[in-house]
Amino acid sequence: xxxxxxxxxxxxxxxxxxxxxxxxxxxxxxxxxxxxxxxxxxxxxxxxxxxxxxxxxxxxxxxxxxxxxxxxxxxxxxxxxxxxxxxxxxxxxxxxxxxxxxxxxxxxxxxxxxxxxxxxxxxxxxxxxxxxxxxxxxxxxxxxxxxxxxxxxxxxxxxxxxxxxxxxxxxxxxxxxxxxxxxxxxxxxxxxxxxxxxxxxxxxxxxxxxxxxxxxxxxxxxxxxxxxxxxxxxxxxxxxxxxxxxxxxxxxxxxxxxxxxxxxxxxxxxxxxxxxxxxxxxxxxxxxxxxxxxxxxxxxxxx
Numbered sequence: 001x002x003x004x005x006x007x008x009x010x011x012x013x014x015x016x017x018x019x020x021x022x023x024x025x026x027x028x029x030x031x032x033x034x035x036x037x038x039x040x041x042x043x044x045x046x047x048x049x050x051x052x053x054x055x056x057x058x059x060x061x062x063x064x065x066x067x068x069x070x071x072x073x074x075x076x077x078x079x080x081x082x083x084x085x086x087x088x089x090x091x092x093x094x095x096x097x098x099x100x101x102x103x104x105x106x107x108x109x110x111x112x113x114x115x116x117x118x119x120x121x122x123x124x125x126x127x128x129x130x131x132x133x134x135x136x137x138x139x140x141x142x143x144x145x146x147x148x149x150x151x152x153x154x155x156x157x158x159x160x161x162x163x164x165x166x167x168x169x170x171x172x173x174x175x176x177x178x179x180x181x182x183x184x185x186x187x188x189x190x191x192x193x194x195x196x197x198x199x200x201x202x203x204x205x206x207x208x209x210x211x212x213x214x215x216x217x218x219x220x221x222x223x224x225x226x227x228x229x230x231x232x233x234x235x236x237x238x239x240x241x242x243x244x245x246x247x248x249x250x251x252x253x254x255x256x257x258x259x260x261x262x263x264x265x266x267x268x269x270x271x272x273x274x275x276x277x278x279x280x281x282x283x284x285x286x287x288x289x290x291x292x293x294x295x296x297x298x299x300x301x302x303x
Contacts, residue, residue: 074131189230248280
């Protein structure tokens, strides 16, 4: 028995030695390499409005503009979140309506600094050469959080910005700023003596401008007009036929039409006359001081 155990042990030792020898002589087999995980390529940018001749995108948390339907893009040197600072809780996949100008001649965007920072001003960043260079200018040095914001250029030199801020319940301050040098500098104009919430506003020329107030349960239009370039504001008189009393209640921005001014007056958020979409069209022959009713206008008749 003793000799059997010794023999078995010897055979095991011989097997281990032989196995080791064979393993060492066997060519190494390369293990498959773990494939490298490359950075994912972001999807191509898509203009918000693909039909627009000049488009923009807010994808990849960056404002970019395109002049050729997305073939090439130009980054706007502004942080995306600054475009929405203030009293705004809407969709941040699109720019705030009327807060920018974007055409073949000019790209301009209103924005505000972080209200937790010392600089709480409202600024305009713009380019007149399709984004090759940018100008960044102050519209107002300090402002409470803004709600309504609008900017536009009447011509190459005259521009306006309308801001409302410091809202409490149904009241706020509305201020008009004008530029006469193509947006390089801005001047604050005297405020109208109105504390209601602004609905819209704009200028039709360098002297004649309008502010429309009342968005919470309005009963009649409240259209303020200036004919001296924003130095003074007065309420326009609107002759509303009796059958349209409390129906056409919010004036939109007037516009030039032939040899007079015209304006659409809508039904407000609660209108239900003929489905709530019909508007009243009024005209003025005295640059906006008085307005007379012309006709009802269907939505598909408005450009």
